[in-house]
Amino acid sequence: MSEVYSLESYRSIIRRALSAGYTFAPFTTEEVVSGKRIYLRHDVDYSLEMALKLAEANAELGIRGTFCVLLRSQVYNLLSQPSIDAATRIHDLGQYLGLHVPLSSIPLRDDDYSVEAKLRADFEFLREEVPVLSPVYSWHNPTPETLERYLLSRKKAGLVNTYSSQFFRDIPYYSDSNLRHPVEAFKRFVAGDEVEAMQIVFHPLYWVGGGTSMRDVLSRAWCYIIREREREIRLNRFYAEVLPHGMPESVLQQFAERWREATEREPVEWRAPQDHA
Numbered sequence: 001m002s003e004v005y006s007l008e009s010y011r012s013i014i015r016r017a018l019s020a021g022y023t024f025a026p027f028t029t030e031e032v033v034s035g036k037r038i039y040l041r042h043d044v045d046y047s048l049e050m051a052l053k054l055a056e057a058n059a060e061l062g063i064r065g066t067f068c069v070l071l072r073s074q075v076y077n078l079l080s081q082p083s084i085d086a087a088t089r090i091h092d093l094g095q096y097l098g099l100h101v102p103l104s105s106i107p108l109r110d111d112d113y114s115v116e117a118k119l120r121a122d123f124e125f126l127r128e129e130v131p132v133l134s135p136v137y138s139w140h141n142p143t144p145e146t147l148e149r150y151l152l153s154r155k156k157a158g159l160v161n162t163y164s165s166q167f168f169r170d171i172p173y174y175s176d177s178n179l180r181h182p183v184e185a186f187k188r189f190v191a192g193d194e195v196e197a198m199q200i201v202f203h204p205l206y207w208v209g210g211g212t213s214m215r216d217v218l219s220r221a222w223c224y225i226i227r228e229r230e231r232e233i234r235l236n237r238f239y240a241e242v243l244p245h246g247m248p249e250s251v252l253q254q255f256a257e258r259w260r261e262a263t264e265r266e267p268v269e270w271r272a273p274q275d276h277a
Helices: 007-019 049-060 081-092 112-128 144-149 181-191 206-208 214-233 237-242 249-264
Strands: 037-044 066-070 096-102 136-140 159-161 171-177 199-203
Touching: 007 144, 007 181, 037 049, 037 096, 037 136, 049 066, 049 081, 049 206, 049 214, 066 081, 066 136, 081 096, 096 112, 112 159, 159 237, 181 199, 206 214, 214 249
Parallel strands: 037 066, 037 199, 066 096, 096 136, 136 159, 171 199
Antiparallel strands: none
């Protein structure tokens, strides 16, 4: 039986990488880097609280990853004060912060000027609120066409492209997207001596949510997502009076269970995508 995705499994992978002699390098270094290194990226798709827990694990292990956060998210508001505080806390734990860019926000026209202008504008805007933001970005849900289009661009609008050939094709690239690799596979990836450098993408969603399937992960993630969204409505006087401590945990658990039941009513044939992103 495969190991369960969990924070403890995550820690065991990182410890194995450290034992194998890997260091954890930033994407933004301009120096020629040699030696065994891992470019560790964490795309924050749904929850800053989950990201904060993974950042705490990294700090405990003495490593640094790059957390790419969404300015234009349908799930969390990065510009709210609690979100800014969480992002700042992630940086204070010794981690890097980068920009996560949804393709829907970028006008992909024949000329790249509009892409560069949009990337730079978003970066400068966000850095006004989060000054510790590093000049690095990753695409959110990229298509193979987008990856190919910008593969040769190490930088776009002055921001390091984590999907450029340097980090995506010239060295091995491993992602946990939709649990495409079992925990044991990641342990093998970081245990050998033949690979000098690699990029690994570990999403907070999977390791903090945990489980052996996407159904497990998403059913557990709902509690984090709802709690973060509840902050605003708890400022409502009526809500604060009737639920002074927030929504009861039992209600959240019931919602997660009902959500899981809904996904199990009719079997869906689903297959994890290949490792292009």
